[in-house]
Amino acid sequence: EDQVTQSPEALRLQEGESSSLNCSYTVSGLRGLFWYRQDPGKGPEFLFTLYSAGEEKEKERLKATLTKKESFLHITAPKPEDSATYLCAANYGGSQGNLIFGKGTKLSVKP
Amino acid sequence: DAGVTQSPTHLIKTRGQQVTLRCSPKSGHDTVSWYQQALGQGPQFIFQYYEEEERQRGNFPDRFSGHQFPNYSSELNVNALLLGDSALYLCASSDGTGYRYGYTFGSGTRLTVV
Numbered sequence: 001e002d003q004v005t006q007s008p009e010a011l012r013l014q015e016g017e018s019s020s021l022n023c024s025y026t027v028s029g030l031r032g033l034f035w036y037r038q039d040p041g042k043g044p045e046f047l048f049t050l051y052s053a054g055e056e057k058e059k060e061r062l063k064a065t066l067t068k069k070e071s072f073l074h075i076t077a078p079k080p081e082d083s084a085t086y087l088c089a090a091n092y093g094g095s096q097g098n099l100i101f102g103k104g105t106k107l108s109v110k111p
Numbered sequence: 112d113a114g115v116t117q118s119p120t121h122l123i124k125t126r127g128q129q130v131t132l133r134c135s136p137k138s139g140h141d142t143v144s145w146y147q148q149a150l151g152q153g154p155q156f157i158f159q160y161y162e163e164e165e166r167q168r169g170n171f172p173d174r175f176s177g178h179q180f181p182n183y184s185s186e187l188n189v190n191a192l193l194l195g196d197s198a199l200y201l202c203a204s205s206d207g208t209g210y211r212y213g214y215t216f217g218s219g220t221r222l223t224v225v
């Protein structure tokens with residue numbers, strides 16, 4: 001079954017405490033692995049797309065990496081404003097351009 | 112530049128009623144997809160519209176239907192509402208390269224069925 005699984009479900013960090021979020025996927029013919037940020041009551045905000053194993057992308061304190069089975073979102077020295085739910089999604093051969101999402105990781109960063 | 116606009120932002124309906132949600136895509140985008148996001152879950156794909164036709168459909172019953180207009184805006188209709196239809200309904204638009212460069216999502220319509 002094609003699916004995307006994220007862990008942990010929730011993560012609490014102190015400001016400045018770096019960590020990583022995991023996204024594992026079991027899909028056939030991955031075309032793109034997406035990371036989105038979602039604030040409460042809002043729609044997902046696009047962060048990154050990764051296409052092939054070994055690829056890395058960075059944006060401010062966030063860095064996304066991709067292997068053949070999973071993706072990581074590394075957060076370096078997080079700030080309280082990084083608190084949000086981070087969603088991982090896959091576009092693959094069977095989805096025909098649409099996205100299959102994981103349940104998300106809810107990140108809380110305390111000052 | 113306005114992004115994806117959805118209306119209304121919140122809606123309360125009674126079981127058995129019908130509801131229509133509206134979406135205006137980002138300027139320059141011609142493809143509109145609808146997703147349902149239950150509380151604590153990731154979005155689930157409902158269907159996608161392109162050139163005024165339903166191009167793809169997820170695992171949702173026929174009670175869920177849609178339409179796309181010549182100006183690329185779209186509507187999502189849900190008939191015979193169930194309590195389980197309570198969710199955040201998200202509209203996402205793209206210009207055909209969304210599968211590579213990401214889809215732009217609206218802020219959603221929060222539907223509560225009582």
